[in-house]
Amino acid sequence: MAAPPTPDPTLLAGGPAGPRALRPLVETVLAALADGAAARCGPLPRGGPDAVTRRLLTRYGAALPAQGTGAHDALHSLVTALAEGAADPADPHCAAHLHAPPLAVAAAADLAAAALNPSMDSWDQAPAASVLERHLTGALAALVHPAGPAPDALVTTGGTEANLLGALLARERLGPRLTLVCGANAHHSVRRAAWLLGLPAPLVLPTPTGALDPGAVAAALDRLDAAGAARALVVATAGTTDAGLIDPLPGLADALAAHRARGAAALHVDAAYGGPLLLSDAHRAKVAGLDRADSVTLDLHKLGWQPVAAGLLTVPDTAWLAALTQRADYLNAEDDTEAGLPDLLGRSLRTTRRPDILKIAVTIRALGTTGLAALVDSVCDAARALAALVAAEPRLTLWARPTISTVLFRPAGAADEQVAAIRRRLLAEGRAVLGRACALDAAGRPALWLKATLLNPQAQHSDLAALIKLVLDQADHTTEPEHPEHESPAKDGSR
Numbered sequence: 001m002a003a004p005p006t007p008d009p010t011l012l013a014g015g016p017a018g019p020r021a022l023r024p025l026v027e028t029v030l031a032a033l034a035d036g037a038a039a040r041c042g043p044l045p046r047g048g049p050d051a052v053t054r055r056l057l058t059r060y061g062a063a064l065p066a067q068g069t070g071a072h073d074a075l076h077s078l079v080t081a082l083a084e085g086a087a088d089p090a091d092p093h094c095a096a097h098l099h100a101p102p103l104a105v106a107a108a109a110d111l112a113a114a115a116l117n118p119s120m121d122s123w124d125q126a127p128a129a130s131v132l133e134r135h136l137t138g139a140l141a142a143l144v145h146p147a148g149p150a151p152d153a154l155v156t157t158g159g160t161e162a163n164l165l166g167a168l169l170a171r172e173r174l175g176p177r178l179t180l181v182c183g184a185n186a187h188h189s190v191r192r193a194a195w196l197l198g199l200p201a202p203l204v205l206p207t208p209t210g211a212l213d214p215g216a217v218a219a220a221l222d223r224l225d226a227a228g229a230a231r232a233l234v235v236a237t238a239g240t241t242d243a244g245l246i247d248p249l250p251g252l253a254d255a256l257a258a259h260r261a262r263g264a265a266a267l268h269v270d271a272a273y274g275g276p277l278l279l280s281d282a283h284r285a286k287v288a289g290l291d292r293a294d295s296v297t298l299d300l301h302k303l304g305w306q307p308v309a310a311g312l313l314t315v316p317d318t319a320w321l322a323a324l325t326q327r328a329d330y331l332n333a334e335d336d337t338e339a340g341l342p343d344l345l346g347r348s349l350r351t352t353r354r355p356d357i358l359k360i361a362v363t364i365r366a367l368g369t370t371g372l373a374a375l376v377d378s379v380c381d382a383a384r385a386l387a388a389l390v391a392a393e394p395r396l397t398l399w400a401r402p403t404i405s406t407v408l409f410r411p412a413g414a415a416d417e418q419v420a421a422i423r424r425r426l427l428a429e430g431r432a433v434l435g436r437a438c439a440l441d442a443a444g445r446p447a448l449w450l451k452a453t454l455l456n457p458q459a460q461h462s463d464l465a466a467l468i469k470l471v472l473d474q475a476d477h478t479t480e481p482e483h484p485e486h487e488s489p490a491k492d493g494s495r
């Protein structure tokens with residue numbers, strides 16, 4: 001028989017000794033975060049992929065060492081390396097994607113989630129966490145579907161899983177031969193959902209303006225009808241990934257009405273980005289019509305400032321979720337359920353599942369819906385301010401006034417290759433993280449744009465002005481080859 005383990009009160013995160021074990025480790029983590037950020041001193045590490053790989057692997061050493069270095073050394077070396085090599089969304093010049101700087105209060109709540117480790121697939125692993133989840137998902141769903149008979153929401157890993165679930169629930173309600181109808185502006189996860197679910201290829205409608213045209217959707221539904229494939233799920237977007245545009249939701253809901261009356265069509269709105277505008281008095285009107293959707297995707301790791309992951313799928317009627325019911329004797333035996341143990345297994349496609357609801361609940365309690373709305377307003381204001389700076393600068397072209405917090409712009413008269421090169425140089429030099437998007441220019445020609453997705457509620461006017469200056473400085477240099485050591489001048493498209 002093996003000797004019994006020696007008690008080590010510093011081994012586990014939970015239990016009465018957990019906090020004492022965690023405190024010094026958390027101090028080490030915090031010191032490493034500070035050291036890493038100081039070493040990086042910018043929105044992302046300098047030198048591009050090769051330099052980052054070299055630095056990280058030098059620090060890391062063997063991936064599977066036989067002898068450990070101990071908790072403090074491991075935490076300090078790896079957290080420092082990760083922070084030094086991070087693209088940090090808390091830096092106002094890190095603005096490429098819907099990649100939010102998490103709130104400190106939410107990150108702190110996530111520590112508690114990790115320490116307690118409830119798993120949301122059965123009541124006996126998450127007694128209180130499951131109550132919290134039911135309570136808050138119901139309230140969030142009621143915000144989206146105020147007239148729904150029994151609004152409810154499922155917690156997901158993000159917009160991708162929520163869109164998949166939305167398509168799955170529609171297929172279960174409308175029947176297996178379901179065609180997704182979406183715009184070219186829809187998120188790529190919509191096409192993936194159709195593929196995963198074995199649905200016919202989605203009908204993707206062109207969106208030259210960046211948003212879906214209700215007339216085109218009505219015509220597409222008629223065409224499907226005529227072809228005998230009448231069951232359709234229209235997927236609209238409230239906050240496109242490229243431009244932050246919002247499809248005309250009331251017009252789309254109207255266009256669907258005739259088909260919907262025959263039970264042949266449903267509306268899913270992917271509001272992964274724009275959903276939280278609902279909280280804001282200043283911006284709520286932009287998502288009017290969201291309440292007419294049959295399901296809605298929300299992503300609180302975008303305009304909700306949560307650490308990843310914090311997605312939701314909301315529905316007006318909890319009964320629609322019954323399609324996800326699963327029986328597994330070890331988790332929800334029928335007699336357990338009859339005896340009153342809540343059955344949680346049907347609340348996700350996953351089994352073991354983190355209590356992502358905790359950080360969301362803590363955030364909303366800490367800030368209130370008004371506090372969260374103020375953050376939404378501040379990033380929308382920042383986008384307006386950035387757009388105004390761009391519009392006032394003759395060397396830059398603004399794509400359009402921002403709808404949410406995305407600003408597309410490009411150096412006036414630049415070739416697409418120059419625009420792409422500016423973005424890559426800013427990345428390589430560690431100066432700024434800007435995104436890229438294709439959209440029609442004023443003459444109706446497709447062009448490549450720089451994309452600033454503003455999600456930092458602390459960004460100052462001076463940060464925005466400095467970002468513009470960085471782009472202008474790079475634009476002045478784009479006549480030089482991007483990789484002088486690899487590329488001959490003749491191959492440089494900017495010449």
Ligand SMILES: *Cc1c(COP(=O)(O)O)cnc(C)c1O
Binds near residue numbers: 163187241270271
């Ligand atoms: C971000 C985004 C998604 C995907 O969400 P993930 O959380 O990355 O899975 C889907 N749709 C839209 C419109 C998005 O902006």
